[in-house]
Amino acid sequence: MSGYRARIVDRIVQDALVTFGAVIIQGPRATGKTTTGLQVAASSIRLDSSPEIVALAETSPSTILTGETPRLIDEWQLAPTLWNAVRHEVDERAVPGQFILTGSATPPDDITRHSGAGRFRRVTLRPMTLAESGESTEAFTLADLFDGAKIAGVGGPTVEEYTELLVRGGWPALVAQPNRSAQDYLSSYLDDVARVDLPHADLRADPLRMRALIRALARNVSTEISATKLSKEAEIGASDTEVSAQTVRKYLDALTRVFVIEEQPAWATHLRSKVRLRTLPKWHFIDPSLAAAALGANRRMLLDDLNTLGLLFESMCIRDLRVHAQELAGSVYHYRDEVGLEIDAIVELNDGRWAAFEVKMGGTKNIELAAHNLTVLAAKVSEKRSGQLASLNILTAGTTSYTRPDGINVVALGHLGAA
Template sequence: MGEYLPRIADQLLKKALQASGAVLIEGPKWCGKTRTASQAAKSVLFMQDPDKQASHLQAASIKPSLLLEGDSPRLLDEWQIAPILWDAVRFTVDQRDKTGQFILTGSAVPADNMTSHTGTGRISRLRMRTMSLYESKDSNGTISILDLFENPNDLSGINPVSIEKLATLIARGGWPASIGSDPEIAERRVQDYVDAVIHQDISRVDNVEKSPDKVRALMRSIARNLSTEASLTTLKKDMEGSDESISAPTVSSYMNALSRIFVVEDLPAWNPSLRSKTPLRTSPKRHFTDPSIAIAVMGISAKRLLKDFNTFGYMFESLCIRDLRVYADALGGNLYHFRDKTGLESDAVLVLRDGRWAAVEVKMGANEFDLAAENLLKFANRIDTDKMGNPSFLMILSATEFAYKREDGVYVVPLGCLKP
């Protein structure tokens, strides 16, 4: 096992353990949940250990409290293999009446009927994602989002990530095991991940057998519609255009399963108060949890991406959304997108718990900056600032070389310069 690269989730986990009796870390397989949880744990139970799984399951069925014995915080890895552990943890937390007792990790959201109690007030949830460019040390972190919220002044920075490198980073993804790997091996790993999702993971999540061909066709359709508000009907029609007939309920159930194993994560729409009565679009934008999944399922490579800048643009936007989500988590905020019926939009809106907000447009090249800045200013002007407050900042997230503040007040920040 290689060197552990510190994660933003490390500090989030530390705070959660101080506040709750137990913490559930959820996120996609291979995103580093177990390794991160192990850094904080004093004892560990690996439910997937093939040498011990049978005895663990037997203990869980007879006396689950036996599996909870060990120094705290005790890590219960892939706890959903024995769902009774959830209620056992909740009960034990009540009995001990102390914080920081257990860490649970899981790569799938269990069915609602698997746990008899939600765990509210006892088990807090922490969403873990694949690594951002700052965590993988590909971003130099010269521009801090927190600084932009707290003290937005002139800024400067130089992007260390070339366009060629950017294509490689998108294809590699933020999977911890691939950081520092040969690019071809990293791409192969994501293909293996996609194959596992299609042939095993998606059926295991609810024990309903699914057609691998239909799953692959759906994932390809999502990839083709990445960073758009494509409806389930649109995805269904797109699949049928690829000679894969599928019913609307099946599309819906497959999407739900992909969401439960953290393969897809749509970006919800922001619903602010506006100055005018312009109706808002409420559809989410389609995204995989990591853009490398789209690359793998489409069967393209980093080199191919450099020859198709239209596709590159959508993939870059998805990469930006992944990183912004990780950084929003670090700041205790949430990420949305905005679009109204006139077509006015913002690719990302970062909203903090105290109500402060910032709008972001994603543009790879400088030739689009003027239009993007004009769009951001128009968007900010449409918000009812008496109710929502003024934006803390407006930013164009780019793949260009320099970070700076434009004369109109809009910031241009390369993704390779950004950190929380």
């Protein structure tokens, strides 16, 4: 397709079609799921093109599934009966690479209760990383950090440019058309969440309360915060009416289902000591630009508020780490224990290897503190987990990457590339 900007998930989707009967490309609206699927699809149909198509999918799913393969079915969750229809068709054909399903919402568990194990592979398409949008020098990869390679790199975005990229986000439309107003685009995106996205996913939320919760989440991005605390922060209008903790929990689940937010779970590991681990997740928007838009923050405002900028930069690092980790079949966690040691990100691969990341905007003192925390963590984990440690890393908003004499990598986010 002309003008297509390659995505990291492209290879994952292609590889999955060799093994699985169907691949599900899931993720937030406006990240390019359909466009990505069309790169490998031989035929396609969009369920959101008309109500009649949805009705046809419900009454005669075999008609929807008929076509050259791989066949792309866009917004498949609008006709939930397609899940079982695809499952049965995959079994009947007994050939991989039959269907690509794309959707902006995760259906309820009762829709997918019949297992897709061995038939479906889920791939999440998040907003673009700096490598995908062309802002990274791609000096090295996450795989290099897991292979123990010494790293080096210079150049890339400055702090001011990182801030601009953070406000714009990794949305393909804004990357392709930089003259568009990110604030207007993303404010409209957030307005549509409760009014359009959730109803389409068969979810209901009061728009006023949902927007209040989104603002509260934006103020607490990259932090551990409970539903109870969020309910106290999500005040509405002059009456200061709180959103109940029960409503907050329901709304958090709804926002997760439509891929507006994503939790960063706590890392569960064995320690040498009796110190207990904290288990609350951190919350991130699927892209930090949504948090900036919810706060009404532009580049200048963030540069004047370095604390908020630091939290949003951490969230941008988590976004990119998640995309790169998926390429390696890995997951992203965070670490915190009862004595106060906190590590911003732990990337763990399926084979048990892990790498730890502290996020700092920059500054010698901050980098030394991060290095100390990483060293303390490495000494705390069990002997087995210590043997699976691949690397200790400090992610920065700098323009220089290098491996320190103690073996800890200082990694400029704008140097990280695709494997």
